[in-house]
Amino acid sequence: MKTSSRACAILLLAAATLGLAVGHSGSASRAAALGQDQGIPSLDGSIGWLNSRPLSVADLKGKVVLVDFWEYTCVNCLKTLPYEKAWYDRYARYGFTIVGVHTPEFKFSGEPRNVAAAVERLGIRWPVALDSNDIIWQRWNNDSWPHEFLFDESGRRVADHSGEGDYPEMEMRIAALVRKNHPGVKLPKLMGYLPADNYSKPGAVCYPRTPEVYAGNWRGDGALGNAQGYQPEVTVQYDDSTQRHQDGRVYLQGSWHSINQALVYDGASTATAKDYIDLRYHAIEVVSVLKPEDGKPVLAYVEQDGKPLPKEEAGGDVRYDSAGRSYIVVNAAREYGLVTNRHFGHHDLQLRPADQGLGVYTFAFESCQLGADR
Numbered sequence: 001m002k003t004s005s006r007a008c009a010i011l012l013l014a015a016a017t018l019g020l021a022v023g024h025s026g027s028a029s030r031a032a033a034l035g036q037d038q039g040i041p042s043l044d045g046s047i048g049w050l051n052s053r054p055l056s057v058a059d060l061k062g063k064v065v066l067v068d069f070w071e072y073t074c075v076n077c078l079k080t081l082p083y084e085k086a087w088y089d090r091y092a093r094y095g096f097t098i099v100g101v102h103t104p105e106f107k108f109s110g111e112p113r114n115v116a117a118a119v120e121r122l123g124i125r126w127p128v129a130l131d132s133n134d135i136i137w138q139r140w141n142n143d144s145w146p147h148e149f150l151f152d153e154s155g156r157r158v159a160d161h162s163g164e165g166d167y168p169e170m171e172m173r174i175a176a177l178v179r180k181n182h183p184g185v186k187l188p189k190l191m192g193y194l195p196a197d198n199y200s201k202p203g204a205v206c207y208p209r210t211p212e213v214y215a216g217n218w219r220g221d222g223a224l225g226n227a228q229g230y231q232p233e234v235t236v237q238y239d240d241s242t243q244r245h246q247d248g249r250v251y252l253q254g255s256w257h258s259i260n261q262a263l264v265y266d267g268a269s270t271a272t273a274k275d276y277i278d279l280r281y282h283a284i285e286v287v288s289v290l291k292p293e294d295g296k297p298v299l300a301y302v303e304q305d306g307k308p309l310p311k312e313e314a315g316g317d318v319r320y321d322s323a324g325r326s327y328i329v330v331n332a333a334r335e336y337g338l339v340t341n342r343h344f345g346h347h348d349l350q351l352r353p354a355d356q357g358l359g360v361y362t363f364a365f366e367s368c369q370l371g372a373d374r
Contacts, residue, residue, distance in 0.1 A: 039155035040065065043099065045135030048112055050119050052127030055099065062153050064096040064177045066170075069137065069147040071105050072118035073289045073335045075364050076164050077146040079197065081122060083167045086191050087174055088126055094178045094185065095153070100128040103137040103145075106261055106361060108291060108333045118334065152177050168192065207344040209283040209367035210248045215360045216261040225249035230258045235266045240278065245348065250360075251278040262361045264293050265353040273301050273352035282346045283365035287315065291333035294357035298330045301352040302338055313341050330358060344369075 040057045049055070068084065070077040088098055104110035110132035119128055131137055140149075143162075150159035150173055159173050171190050179185060213223045217230045224230055225246060226238050238252035245251055254275025255266040267275045292298045302309055302318055309318055309326040315337030317328050328336055328351075339349065344367055351360065 040067070040151050040157075041140055043067075043101070043129055043136060045131065045133065045139065046101075046129040047132045048130045050116055050128040050130065051125060055127055055129075057155070060097070060099070060151075061155070062095065064091070064094075064153060064174060064181070065151045066096070066098045066174070067101060067149045067151070068098055069101045069103060069140070069142050069145055071103060071109060071145045072115060072122070073105065073109050073333075073361075074145045075287045075335055075366075078122070078335065079164055080146050080148075080167075081124070082194060083171070083191065084126075085123065087171055090188055091174055091178050094182050096174060096178060098126040100124065100126060101131050101136050101140075102128055103131040103134055103142070105145075106289070106333075114333055117332065121332075150174065150177075153181055164197070167197075204368050205344075206368035207282075207284075209365045210281040210363075212365070213248055213250065213279065213281075213363040214261075215250055215263045215277070215362060216258060218260045223249045224258075224263070225251045232258045232260065240276075245278060245280045247280045247282060247346070249280070250363075252276075253278070259293075259359070262291065262293075262359040264360075265298075265356060265358040267353065267356065273354045276350045276352045277360055279349045279363055280346070281349060281363070281365060282344070283367045284341045284344050284369055285315070285337075285366035286339040286349060286363060287335050287337050287365075288351075288363050289333075289335050289361040290328075290330045291359040291361065292330050292357055293359040296355075296357070298356070298358045299327055299354045300330060300358055301325055301327045301350075301354065303350045303352065304339060304347050306348070306350075309339065313339060315339050327354075333359075335364075 040060060042057060043055060046054070066084070066087070084098055087096070102115050108114055112130055115128070115130060129136060146164070147162045148159070148170065149157060150170065152158050158177070159170060161170060168190050175187050175190065178187065215223060217224070222230055225242060226240065228236050228238055235255050235257045237255055240251045240253040242251060250263070252263065256263050257266055263277065265275065303326070304313070308324055311320065314326060317336040318326050318338065319328065320326055328338070330336065341347070351358070
């Protein structure tokens with residue numbers, strides 16, 4: 001189980017723009033552990049490496065190094081990847097490298113085969129340390145995903161960024177270090193924000209959003225709203241007879257059971273998909289960490305406010321059948337994009353499994369967009 005202070009961090013806007021910042025505990029202790037003149041802390045303690053043999057600090061001597069703590073189910077980590085890929089493509093030839101430290105949040109996301117599949121699926125080419133026992137995380141006094149630490153060729157820490165955002169600023173620092181080592185080199189123009197990240201630009205509007213919802217009871221503050229409550233490893237016929245659903249709580253209809261980190265559907269396969277997990281939320285975007293617990297693909301219909309999702313508001317993993325019903329196919333343990341609403345609002349989201357074995361772990365939300373008040 002992860003510590004309660006650990007979080008998938010979100011830097012929605014530059015602090016200068018909206019006065020918002022990502023708070024993280026232990027900053028003083030981390031600064032002491034990662035003193036500017038103490039060099040790169042050890043990367044020993046992983047259970048294996050991907051895309052590389054095991055790397056030591058000595059192997060990184062003379063390189064500009066970006067150490068990235070990430071987790072493949074973390075939506076904010078996934079949003080940093082296009083920028084990191086661009087930096088790697090632009091600057092690796094000049095002695096720049098990225099070292100990914102993959103520290104899992106869930107039991108399944110610490111399994112090497114799942115991380116390896118994600119690294120291949122996501123097109124990550126730099127070395128990745130499998131920190132499945134949290135050893136590197138703890139040594140570095142880390143507290144969130146994503147978290148990037150930039151070091152110069154002498155091992156001096158020159159930048160420390162937690163969460164999304166500030167991509168041009170980080171690239172500017174990387175380019176400056178490259179120019180220092182390669183005077184006169186001609187580098188490409190700094191990359192701007194991608195359209196999907198327009199919320200990081202001045203003029204964006206951010207709204208309050210539902211906090212991340214953990215479906216299971218493994219943190220001791222489970223979100224299940226049914227009167228029957230959690231009954232671990234026991235299949236329960238849940239009845240969603242609640243008159244009013246609370247925002248940020250999940251409600252079950254049909255046969256489900258709890259496996260600590262998730263709620264798993266146990267109902268018989270049916271094309272009608274009458275059973276569901278329901279969540280009331282307020283946000284713009286919704287993603288969910290899901291897993292096919294029986295090892296075979298699971299189809300689940302996706303509805304918002306009792307109707308199929310409009311195509312213009314469907315998340316990246318949503319498909320449509322010939323009858324116009326919106327659905328997803330859960331064929332791997334990962335994060336799935338469910339909803340991208342055009343405007344902020346309050347909604348009811350339902351996943352209606354048509355097959356057994358749907359494991360629901362978390363729901364996470366975004367609530368910023370450029371020009372949302374127009």
